[in-house]
Amino acid sequence: MPGEHRVEAPTHEPICKTVEMHTGGEPVRIIVSGFPEIKGETILEQRRYVKEHLDHYRKCVLHEPRGHFDMFCALLVKPTVEQADLAVIFMHNDGYITMCGHVVISLARYAVDHGLVKNITSPETKVNIQCPCGLVTAYVAFDGKKAGAVRFISVPAFVYRTDIEVDVPRFGKLKVDISYGGAFYAFISADKVGLDLKSSKIRDIADAADEVSAAIKRQVKIEMAGNKDLSYLSGTILTDGNDSINGRTSSHVCVFGDRQVDRSPCGSGVTARVALQHHKQLIQLNQTKSFQSCRTKAIFTGKPVKPVSIGQRQGVRVEISGKGFYCGSSTFTLEQDDLIGRGFLL
Known part of the structure; x- marks a missing residue:
């Protein structure tokens, strides 16, 4: 035209x-x-x-x-x-x-x-x-x-250390557990850093978890025997503190990377947490427990299904269930x- x-x-x-x-x-x-x-x-x-x-x-x-x-x-x-x-x-x-x-x-x-x-x-x-x-x-x-x-x-999951005392500038001395579920995570109840998973702002949760991770990285040496590529802390998981043996659904938030917040319950995090609870005799072999995202309400189930040895450590293989869309x-x-x-x- x-x-x-x-x-x-x-x-x-x-x-x-x-x-x-x-x-x-x-x-x-x-x-x-x-x-x-x-x-x-x-x-x-x-x-x-x-x-x-x-x-x-x-x-x-x-x-x-x-x-x-x-x-x-x-x-x-x-x-x-x-x-x-x-x-x-x-x-x-x-x-x-x-x-x-x-x-x-x-x-x-x-x-x-x-x-x-x-x-x-x-x-x-x-x-x-x-x-x-x-x-x-x-x-x-x-x-x-x-x-x-x-x-x-899962790959063999195990507890690395429990009740590790770390000095976190904003919160003082805290005790954390570190467990492996294909990656290493630290675990601590949210109330230990003055937060509530249901009511606290998600960025406050992310910042607190990141500060705990940073302190652990400075003060705790994490090693996976014979493999430097796996020898690092992936993040910190703040829990609702519900680790009781009665099997009730528990909530937590996984914060990894640069304060990145997992919307799901985090599969590798649930694996590590199940290994930790099994180590503390809070969950038995083939006992299923549900873990819920405190924001999306999505649920993954996890259960320890087989005891395994990882070098000198005792651990478990964990079965995780969920659905993708x-x-x-x-x-x-x-x-x-x-x-x-x-x-x-x-």
């Missing part, structure tokens, strides 16, 4: 394609394609390579404007062990974690729905997921048409001159 002015479409470089899910309200952004080649003979080497050479991709996909402060991503990588159906690197706002149960729950359902498992069976399909902490076996309910709820068996899919792009679009956090 006369006078028509055509604007040339801007060129933009594809970053990646994702499938969006959530488990108990906690995001699961599964990166299914578009990520650069990752080098490494083991999954821990692959995780280290991404951290050292491709961290700008994590920031671009997780941070604003595509994500947010509490976004969580699962990067699918090539398995390096024969038994695995798929392998995953977990990414959060401040870096990488060795285990994430809420991702395993959604990812196991995704694997069945998208044919990543060779042998799909009813009423359950077995999915082996290689995580940085080790091989995790999930069982996905399947009715012949649709995948549903998921349970998974689909939210959509995304194709992310980046224009070459978009410096802000490379990722930022407020």
Whole structure:
């Protein structure tokens, strides 16, 4: 038409394609394609390579404007062990974690729905997921048409130390427990830092937990025998203090990374807490307990199912159950001159 002015479409470089899910309200952004080649003979080497050479991709996909402060991503990588159906690197706002149960729950359902498992069976399909902490076996309910709820068996979980006294500047001397469920977490009742999980602001909870984590990192050396990649504190979990043996539902909040708040009950955190309660004889083998997010009200169940030895330590394998849901899919792009679009956090 006369006078028509055509604007040339801007060129933009594809970053990646994702499938969006959530488990108990906690995001699961599964990166299914578009990520650069990752080098490494083991999954821990692959995780280290991404951290050292491709961290700008994590920031671009997780941070604003595509994500947010509490976004969580699962990067699918090539398995390096024969038994695995798929392998995953977990990414959060401040870096990488060795285990994430809420991702395993959604990812196991995704694997069945998208044919990543060779042998799909009813009423359950077995999915082996290689995580940085080790091989995790999930069982996905399947009715012949649709995948549903998921349970998974953890890597060996154990108590690292109990009643550790740490000096936290704002709160003074506190006693915490540290337990491992694929990653190390500290546990303390919220009332010990003057908070109530039901009524306190979530940022007050996050700040307090982060201060406890910072103090532990300064004062307590955490070591996983023979593996430096696993030898660090992932975060602090503030509980409602309900550790009684009667099996009532208990609430807690997991704060990890850079004050990132888990909306779900946190699968690896529940694993570590079940191991801690079993160690304290508050839960018996094959006894199920429910753990609830104090904000979304989502529930994961956990139970110790098998005693194991980890070097000189005694621990358990824990079964965690929950359900993941689909939210959509995304194709992310980046224009070459978009410096802000490379990722930022407020």
